[in-house]
Amino acid sequence: MIQLKNLSLRRGAKELFNSVTLTINPGQRVGIVGGNGAGKSSLFALLRGQLHADSGDALFPAGWTVAHVAQETPALSCSALDYVLDGDAELRALEQQLAAAETAHDGEAIGRLHSELAAIDAYAAPARAGKLLAGLGFSQEATTRPVASFSGGWRMRLNLAQALMCRSDLLLLDEPTNHLDLEAVIWLEQWLASYPGTLLLISHDREFLDAITTQIIEVARGQLTAYTGNYSDFEDQRAERLAQQQQAFDKQQRTIAHLESFITRFKAKATKAKQAQSRIKALARLERVAAAHVDTPFDFHFEPPEHSPNPLLQVELADIGYGEAPILRRVSLSVESGARIGLLGPNGAGKSTLVKLLAGELAPLNGQLKTARELKIGYFAQHQLDTLREDESPLWHLQKLAPTTREQELRNFLGGFNFIGDMATEPVGPLSGGEKSRLALALIVWQRPNLLLLDEPTNHLDLDMRAALTLALQDFIGSLIVVSHDRALLESVTDQYWLIDAGQVQPFDGDLADYRAYRLAQQAADAAPRASAAGGAEVDRKTQKRQEAEARQRLSEQKKPLLKRLTALERELTPLNAEKAALDAQLADEAIYSAERKSEMQAALKRQGEVSARLAELEEDWLMVQMEIEALEEANI
Template sequence: MIQLKNLNLRRGLKELLVGANLTLNPGYKAGLTGANGVGKSSLFAMLLGELHADGGDALIPPNWTLAHVAQETPALERSALDYVLDGDKELRSLEARLADAEERHDGNAIGHLHGELANIEAYSAPSRASKLLTGLGFDEPSQQRPVASFSGGWRMRLNLAQALMCRSDLLLLDEPTNHLDLETVLWLEDWLKGYPGTLLMISHDRDFLDSVCSHIVEVANQALTLYTGNYSQFETMRAEKLARQQGEFEKQQRQIAHLESFINRFKAKASKASQAQSRIKALEKLERIAPAHVSSPFDFHFDSPDNLPNPLLKLESANAGYGDRIILSKISLSVESGARIGLLGVNGAGKSTLVKLLSGDLDPLSGERVNAQTLKIGYFAQHTLETLRPDESPLQHMQRLAPTARELELRSFLGGFNFRGDNATDPTGPMSGGEKARLALAMIVWQKPNLLLLDEPTNHLDLEMRHALTLALQDFSGALIVVSHDRSLLESTTDVFWLVSGGKVQPFDGDLEDYRQWRIAQLAEDSRSSSGDVQSVNRKEQKRQEAEARQQMARQRKPLQNRLNKLEQEMNKLSDEKAQLEAFLSSSEAYDDANRQKLTESVKRQGEMASRLETVEEEWMELQEQLEAME
């Protein structure tokens, strides 16, 4: 079991945990929940040995094998399948020892090692690794591609597969559903349900927590509290606990008021002095109960748009893609006033391409895009965060957006997104992804759009902010089109679904469970079709055709891949410099008088670097979509 006893943990000057206690028994599947910044990731870092506790004990059985998702992926030339097999450290160790024994011609050692390999079912390891990769969206040809050929998001999937490949006793997952599509999230749910070890997971996806978790660990008020049940059950139990706490707090306040009233009335009277003193001592000994905080730190809504034309936007026989490559063809659709649409489809099907086309970021290759004259789009995508100016504060961003608005009005508005006090005037650069996403959403809300286009808006957002966004979207009177792997958001805010598949966009008649069943049936049909093709086509001719197709594809991909590799190298350098600058800007020494010049230069450099990084990432994203479309 895992035992944390009287644990103290701090980051810099901030105390995250004080005297915290927690016991997780083997086999628990626990979700770690709490607001951003309370110490969830720091607790993971401590369990991994990357941070040391400042007091107390953290006890993990010494023979346990820990697995976690690496944050970096080297640009290796080895295949994706081999990279995932590296996750089984025992397998790789036995293979290395076997190679050494064979080189020494040590028959006894060779026989013994073959026995050990048989015990861990080593000969089925490639099959297990392939199944993991398939579940995470890699087809068979992709599994043989070098790791270096994949984009950042797909490399994170490789790291996840490598962690799942490890035959671990404890699996630590930090936001595992970020950057996964809905289909892959559903697959990961099923895999984790069958995981035999102990699971500790940080996630802001409530449906995912509900499906997988047997326990919830709440990180709040510098303490850890274990609840039995999934996230929905935790919410009910926490509400009941807070209600009891609030009742006890109010009762104690009445008791304190009574004692203070007696003391104030009688402490000057000699006849009552001893009784007053006894009450003063009782008041001093009283263990104070804190008031229950049940309100969300977020309070915002979308104002009614100034205009609601109908339709807002139309596409007529539009083709969308990049260069000569068409991703979506002959799209004809109309976005009506008040429409609430969720986009479904596997990664690479073209959901983001469709959103870019609707937003105007991408022009149709042919056909027409017709806007209403008063169309006002609020567009949120992951690259939106990179458009924020790192040297400017949230308040300065809002003042640029609304130069005639009073500062008090802007501060009040930002307070609804939990930018209060100094947070509203701190530079944006060192902020977390969640804080930047909140600021980007705040800027969209202020502009009163009549069409909202949201591409994975909940990445980086904690559960409280996701809930606040869901409530705001439910009351939004304009049209909404959303791409999200967050099923709770999709189910709560959309009325219909559009399916993006096979280069087409068409209405999907059903809910998310119907979509899941449709995908299962589609995969089964694809498997049957593939099997029938193999039987009906001459094998030799098929091989020739496949080789010819691969060569043609390779010729088309090579210049794009070369440029992509160069961009990735530049992105890595810029990201490293960005991390160093953010570490400096978030440290206390940055604001010492002796470092004033360095601080100014660092903020300036951070702005220049962020601008270049945005340009590089835009080009990288376009190239990556072209390469994925070729697949």
């Protein structure tokens, strides 16, 4: 087991841990959470022997093998596969000893070493390394490429694969999902669920923590506090403790009221049943998030856009890619006002490429991209951080956007992103990745976009900032397109998905649980052995594809009039819901019941009854049409 006994640790003038006592039992999967700078990474450095306690003890079995993800990757000439195999230090040591024994023609040593290699299943090691690389998104061809040929994000995946290759007793993972897409995150979840050793995981991805952890340790105010269960259990337990403090409780209630208001607005908007259910479940979880994060330093929102053209943009029969080779072919789509879209698809399918096209950073190879004259895009991608001036301050960056705005107003705005006091005027260069991401988001929020394009916006953001961003995006009344491996964010801020795969962009009818099942089934089918009669199988596959295409076409034709009717109903529902809300507010005002306003009150009551009756009719019609569509879809499964 791991034991910390009365342990204290300082880094410079800052006290990270003060007389901490903690026990972690073998085989536990522990999530480490806390704000940036609280001491999470220092705890890992302590367990790896890189830091030493100022007082007290940090103990774990001397024979344990500890694996961690290296933060740097040298530009090596060895292949990706060999680099991952290096993670099994015992394997490499035995291989070196065997090579030396063979050079010395030492038959006894050669026999003994072959037995030891067989005992650790060394001959299956390349296949094991290959599976790790495949799970993390590397193609077969990529496994033979030199390490030096990969970009920074892919080298971090190689470091992760190397750590997983180690047959460790203790695995330390610090933000392992930061450089992964959703496909790789799902794979890593499955791998870690069967990891036999003790796992310590630093992560700001609540869904990832929920799927894996059996215990949460919160690092805050110099203490390590253990909670039994996963991250959702931690939220419940911590929220209960915080709710006992009156100030925290009051803020929690205001936030819950905001969420209830959002749920009411969402229910009034007709959407597909599955997506509605997913959304409401996510919002129910967010009530716990809000309670667990009542002491967050982040508090911001999006001002309404100045214009809301409809549609915002349209793509017509566009081939999209780089050079002459399209990644996406004959793409046709429209982004309507108020759309909230999540992009799904395997790594390399073209999600970021599509976002770059929509952002105007990439021209279509052919076809057309049409944009509304009043379109105003807020685009966040990781390379946006590179556009920040390292030698200038957050305040300077905001003043460039708003030269005539008073400095105090700009400071107040930056304070909502926790750039307070001297932080607002100090250079950006020394800031962490999370702080730079917060600044990039702040600059986008200030500009009041009517279309947000967010490509992995939560990378480097801690849980408090993710919760604040989620609440702000829920309240954003413009249009939104998101690429993210953070499933909690996707579920909470989007209400439809586009699937990008095999060069195509098409709607995905389902929620993230459906998508996970779809991808796992797809991966299982890809891994199945090929039929021995390849020729006959190819003919059967072509026939099956043709039949499936014909069935989809029939279904599309049958659904077309129903979808048209659904759209018409939704167009009538929207203004009536708005009118109903206005009438309810008018009749909630006590002044309207005075004698002088009797006729106004009577007219409002009459109109409220008419609107309520019409809404009931429309909602029943909408439900019937939706049921007809679902029946058609089930009949064609």
